[in-house]
Amino acid sequence: MRKLNLPPKGNSRDEVLSRLESMKNDDTDWANGRMFSLIYNAGEEVREIARQAFNLYFMENGLSPFAFPSLKKLEVEVIAMTAALLGGDAETVGSFTCGGTESIFMAVKTARDWARLARPEAKAPEMIKPVTAHPAWNKSAHYLGLKVITTPAGNDFRADAQAMAEAISENTIMIIGSAMTYPHGMVDPIEQMGEIAAAKNIWLHVDSCLGGFILPFVKKLGYNVPAFDFSVPGVTSMSADLHKYGFAAKGASTVLYCNADYRQHQYYAYADFPGGVYGTSTLTGARPGAPIAAAWAVMNYLGEEGYLKLARTAMETTKKLIDGVNAIPKLRVLGEPHATVFAIASDDINVYALSDALKTRGWVIEKQQMPACLHVTVSPFHANLADAFLDDLEKCAKQVEGIDPSELSEEAVMYGMMASMPDRSAACDFAVQYLNQLYQLE
Ligand SMILES: Cc1ncc(COP(=O)(O)O)c(C=O)c1O
Structure with a gap:
């Protein structure tokens, strides 16, 4: 691994902070809500009290x-x-x-x-x-x-x-x-x-x-x-x-x-x-x-009333999303989820290609396996985005219609990362090697 020494002299506060800000430019813009895992978004007011x-x-x-x-x-x-x-x-x-x-x-x-x-x-x-x-x-x-x-x-x-x-x-x-x-x-x-x-x-x-x-x-x-x-x-x-x-x-x-x-x-x-x-x-x-x-x-800021309000919004949004997914030809939600998390599957559409297509429209939606499906954790904030998501989902489903869904069965996907690999049998070795390589100086 390449060596990195401490800077011989300190940098100004503005310089340090602006470098951090610019490094963040490559990260997923979670605050706009176009992702369905990793972040639980109840809006800026709740975040501010936590902060x-x-x-x-x-x-x-x-x-x-x-x-x-x-x-x-x-x-x-x-x-x-x-x-x-x-x-x-x-x-x-x-x-x-x-x-x-x-x-x-x-x-x-x-x-x-x-x-x-x-x-x-x-x-x-x-x-x-x-x-x-x-x-x-x-x-x-x-x-x-x-x-x-x-x-x-x-x-x-x-x-x-x-x-x-x-x-x-x-x-x-x-x-x-x-x-x-x-x-x-x-x-x-x-x-x-x-x-x-x-x-x-x-x-x-x-x-x-x-x-x-x-x-x-x-x-x-x-x-x-x-x-x-x-x-x-x-x-x-x-x-x-x-x-x-x-x-x-x-x-x-x-x-x-x-x-x-x-x-x-x-x-x-x-x-x-x-x-x-x-x-x-x-x-x-x-x-x-x-x-x-x-x-x-x-906990003290929201109280029971605040949590109930957020849960109501998340549940109503989930229902809208589930109904919307099930109404798109060839897509379906797996089982009957009990609350605000669900998975999107299909027998006819390659859902991993669907996830990739959604990414080009700014949506981060994680791939899952056994069976192949896409992960959705609904936050209250998604209430603002449900219509836009369903609209893009329908368009992307049409876009990837010709891609063979049977290619999915052998693929292994990484939990918590937007990555997949062609062969599940080698998945554990791959994951360890991947992590070994990942944490390196660029
Ligand atoms: C059911 C369940 N258990 C455990 C965990 C692990 O939690 P953490 O990632 O905070 O370690 C998760 C994470 O999503 C989860 O969904």
């Missing part, structure tokens, strides 16, 4: 609740409000983390350490995970030494609870449900999973990283949302991301447990460090205070 709170706590370090007691108070309040939203009771506890993946990592670590005591017969611990659950589960299991058993989803794109029950062995310590799933926006049959888990003393985690801050409001608005939270018997832990539909700044998620007896297995302490006894609740040591403050601020 101000973020700046107030720009330097603070949540590692020490003694130095910064206000951060401890903010975290405890964020966790308590999240628990109340997700059917928790006075026993429900949790921690603030930097994102969905850290929440999931902590849940796997906590379940593993709990099982060492509560399920000693599970000598080689296993997790059962529907194929539609997020890869952060595979990643955490990989880091923490659990084997993953993957079970199928049904034709409705929801987890097949029966298949999960049949996959249970003496080594099963944990099963996963999602509310909602990232690829298709479904709520898994959590009640059935709760029965399965409770009957066999197995940990059930509900991954609400995506749905935790939208499903409760969608339900309150009167839409049909299957039971998915702590009110379901057998649910041991949950995760819910504030940096998604909580509309907070990035770096904000929660992991919750039905009581403190479970959560104690999350904590880590080390007594023999000359710097003092070290005890931390989550993976990180130093913890940025800013995302905690921004999350707390947005």
Whole structure:
């Protein structure tokens, strides 16, 4: 890799900032809303309160609740409000983390350490995970030494609870449900999973990283949302991301447990460090205070009324988009999504070519696989753009009509990146090599 030294002398503030501004020119212009993942856009007013709170706590370090007691108070309040939203009771506890993946990592670590005591017969611990659950589960299991058993989803794109029950062995310590799933926006049959888990003393985690801050409001608005939270018997832990539909700044998620007896297995302490006894609740040591403050601020700024209003807009926009997609010849939405996330598929149109065509009109819409489809996460801000999107979608569908859709089956696409590769069998090697090359000086 080419060497880059620090500049021998500092640059002026204006010079530094203008270089940053110009580097951003190549980034996706998310604020105009023409993208359907990565950003959860509730508009500038909500962003501004997050930004101000973020700046107030720009330097603070949540590692020490003694130095910064206000951060401890903010975290405890964020966790308590999240628990109340997700059917928790006075026993429900949790921690603030930097994102969905850290929440999931902590849940796997906590379940593993709990099982060492509560399920000693599970000598080689296993997790059962529907194929539609997020890869952060595979990643955490990989880091923490659990084997993953993957079970199928049904034709409705929801987890097949029966298949999960049949996959249970003496080594099963944990099963996963999602509310909602990232690829298709479904709520898994959590009640059935709760029965399965409770009957066999197995940990059930509900991954609400995506749905935790939208499903409760969608339900309150009167839409049909299957039971998915702590009110379901057998649910041991949950995760819910504030940096998604909580509309907070990035770096904000929660992991919750039905009581403190479970959560104690999350904590880590080390007594023999000359710097003092070290005890931390989550993976990180130093913890940025800013995302905690921004999350707390947005929650208090919006309140239930604000979140309900945003959820109503997002749901009405989703309905308009789903109806619009289904009305375009040869396109369809997969299954019957429960809230504001869905996927566009086709038997006759090459949807990856469709995504590329939409890109030339300024729309960023991610490719998914198994089956090939396109990902749509609807933000309230999309209300301003639904007509324009449907119009361009119809035009692009016509434009790519001649391209063979069968070419899709072998293609592998990268999650979170607008990239695809011709051969899925080599996809993992490719992804590692790709990342190896990616982070280089230009
Ligand atoms: C259901 C689900 N779980 C976990 C994650 C991982 O969250 P993060 O990207 O914040 O680590 C995501 C991200 O989209 C998700 O949709």
